[in-house]
Amino acid sequence: MRRRRPVGDRKWVRILMATVAAAVTGAGAVVVTAPAAQAATTTITVNGGSTGRTFDGVGAISGGGGNSRLLIDYPETQRSQILDYLFKPGYGAAVQLLKLEIGGDANSTDGSEPSIQHTRGDINCNVGYEFWLGEQAVARNPNIKLIALPWTAPGWIGGGNFWSQDMIDYDISWLNCAKQHGLTVSYIGGWNERGHNKTWYKNLRSALDSNGYGNVQIVGDDSFGLSTADDMLSDPAFKAAVGVVGSHYLCGYLGDATSCPSSANAVATGKPIWNSEFGSQDYISGSAPYIRSVTRGYLDGQMTGFVNWPLVAALYPNLPFNTTALAVANSPWSGAYQLGRSLWANAQVAQFTQPGWRFLTGSASGYLGGNRSNGSYISLKSTNNTDYSTIYETSTSTSTQTVNVNVTGGLSTGTVHVWSTNLGSNNPADWFVRQPDITPSNGSYSLTMQPNRIYSLTTTTGQGKGTAAGPASAPLSLPYSDDFDAYASRTEAKYFSDMQGSFEVRPCAGGRSGQCLQQVTPVRPIEWQDDSDAFGLVGDPSWSNYKVSVDVNFQQGGTITLLGRANTQSRPQSHQAAYQLRLNNSGAWSIAKSTTSGTVSTLTSGSRSSLGTNTWHTISLSFSGNQISATLDGAALGSVTDNSYFTGQVGLGVVGYQTDMFDNLSITPIGGGNGGTSVGPIRGQASGRCVDVPSQSQTNGTQVALWDCNSGANQTWTLTPSKQLMVYGTKCLDAYGQGTADGTRVDIYDCNGGTNQQWTLNSDGTIVGVGSNKCLDAYGGGTANGTQLVIWTCNGGANQRWSRS
The missing domain is CATH 3.20.20.80 (Glycosidases)
Known part of the structure; x- marks a missing residue:
């Protein structure tokens, strides 16, 4: 039985050509009808x-x-x-x-x-x-x-x-x-x-x-x-x-x-x-x-x-x-x-x-x-x-x-x-x-x-295959905080991953007791790939709407950076997509955007009175939808609207290699939860590829497809309390035209609360539409890049099973 083309799918000819000479049964079983090749024989003397x-x-x-x-x-x-x-x-x-x-x-x-x-x-x-x-x-x-x-x-x-x-x-x-x-x-x-x-x-x-x-x-x-x-x-x-x-x-x-x-x-x-x-x-x-x-x-x-x-x-x-x-x-x-x-x-x-x-x-x-x-x-x-x-x-x-x-x-x-x-x-x-x-x-x-x-x-023995298995993936929940006091000196902080330079827990300076996180590489190293500012990342890449705050202490004159919605990083490490609050000890500040091409552009800026050195200050960045705002010691610095990044980690850093200190890192959700429950990439069991919005499009009606997993924003999904699978912070996984028939294409659309945008993520790996009661399905059992996604009657096929990893 050959499937009819998905509703509204303009690429059905290409898909049908890919299934020529195969009989398709159910959602994923493809029986190739070509005759078997002739066996070859090799004689070996060991x-x-x-x-x-x-x-x-x-x-x-x-x-x-x-x-x-x-x-x-x-x-x-x-x-x-x-x-x-x-x-x-x-x-x-x-x-x-x-x-x-x-x-x-x-x-x-x-x-x-x-x-x-x-x-x-x-x-x-x-x-x-x-x-x-x-x-x-x-x-x-x-x-x-x-x-x-x-x-x-x-x-x-x-x-x-x-x-x-x-x-x-x-x-x-x-x-x-x-x-x-x-x-x-x-x-x-x-x-x-x-x-x-x-x-x-x-x-x-x-x-x-x-x-x-x-x-x-x-x-x-x-x-x-x-x-x-x-x-x-x-x-x-x-x-x-x-x-x-x-x-x-x-x-x-x-x-x-x-x-x-x-x-x-x-x-x-x-x-x-x-x-x-x-x-x-x-x-x-x-x-x-x-x-x-x-x-x-x-x-x-x-x-x-x-x-x-x-x-x-x-x-x-x-x-x-x-x-x-x-x-x-x-x-x-x-x-x-x-x-x-x-x-x-x-x-x-x-x-x-x-x-x-x-x-x-x-x-x-x-x-x-x-x-x-x-x-x-x-x-x-x-x-x-x-x-x-x-x-x-x-x-x-x-x-x-x-x-x-x-x-x-x-x-x-x-x-x-x-x-x-x-x-x-x-x-x-x-x-x-x-x-x-x-x-x-x-x-x-x-x-x-x-x-x-x-x-x-x-002829030997002793071979074996372990049977242990890990639990299902789950998000790093918010709120999250670290005061660094639980660590021994000269160790690394939990989950904090150095990107350039080195961040270690050291005794706090500036009259503060306890332990702090310090950037301890004092000069530019002998490098293997290109230079960048010293910084590190921490947290779940699918965090969306949150406020990150941290206490900072300038050990030398210079600029401290606080990163938020740190998204995809390309090589070298300076090509980090993120928003940044950049604060100089002179009081000059800016909210900037860095990209995977390595550019840093100022979105808004200003100046406050000098902060000096070896004194403590609290800075923060807040994200809600496309609204970004920053504070210094509880007072507003500025805000800006930008649509580049809707999810990402937080980061701490300095411009150059100053040995500045950080303490009392705190990330709290805005709007409840993580702005939704983090799911992150959704990987197909049969294909090993991820649910992807092609070309990073944010256009309503863009049909989602399989593509090599790359942790891009177009592959990062968030499950909201109302069962929506959200991407870019504003778009939802959507059954086109509220369709419920087998083959209805799955696309992205502005979130509107419809049951065609609600999904149940089951423990067996299936993702079932609330409005259709049908499974998210890789069309025709396809596993190649570009295989389009549809809904189809649930049948247990591997092309209808997904993992959150």
């Missing part, structure tokens, strides 16, 4: 006596930067569950390599990681969360290998010169701090994606040796390309200093990773070759390039170590790369988290191998049928010289693939255990699933594999 390079591990990066920030603030139960899924052997990803950022007080992608030395000689080994994360990883897997790498550095280093003795000394101090936390670091890099200085690397090697870190290997050079290997062959001392040839995105950046070459010179060094940063893709849709980067990385480039960026997206969802990771954990107040298909792609390798295993050569590793379009596979044998595992990926295949395997060379001919992940399914139940065991006959067996899968075959 010979334990034919060994290649040593496997160094698969893992991920915490850093580059701020992407792990919110994890430490999760409730202990959910925090432990997430950590288990990342690190615990036989449970989840079972990460074998963990790269930790050596923080430097400057933004290195999604935030600023704090330095252990904001100023020369003042070392704080308990700064931030990287050492804590390393402790958690080692507690779960004592065999994990830790890597350290800086992206940025404090401004006092070398007078602004990274390639200096100061930076070497700084690295040694960081390693000393790691040792205080019981952490053994196995590898250290130079400067992320900034090339290499041969003399500096040689000096770093000498410093490591003379300070008791002779076993720490240097990775060179964590940049793009393999010029490190070229220089190693022409400079024996440099070659002796570098232990691992490491390069980024050897399979291509944000590509399909179907080809992963290294270089002849890299192989000729005889050193391990690592894809020392790969990934940067969505936690669900990036899983196929993920596994290809590993299997084809070895086949094409002799790579033996693989480090995905990043480990976890424990960052605010309005920041860049907010779903790029193995798991997403952006709601610490609710405890909600989501595991990615990429997490299980990592498990398909890490739960079946260990660093120190040897790759097997000959036909034991290769391309199925000798054709890379069929898929690839790698075999490795254990250090016990008996057990082995083979990892297959059929992600580029359009047909079934059969392998006939013969095991020789002293390897076990016993039972083979099989696990698989369906890379084409968005249902977690299809990820990392145990299949029936195989019993070889005289060391031989066969397996027929489906297209777009990962299969791991092993």
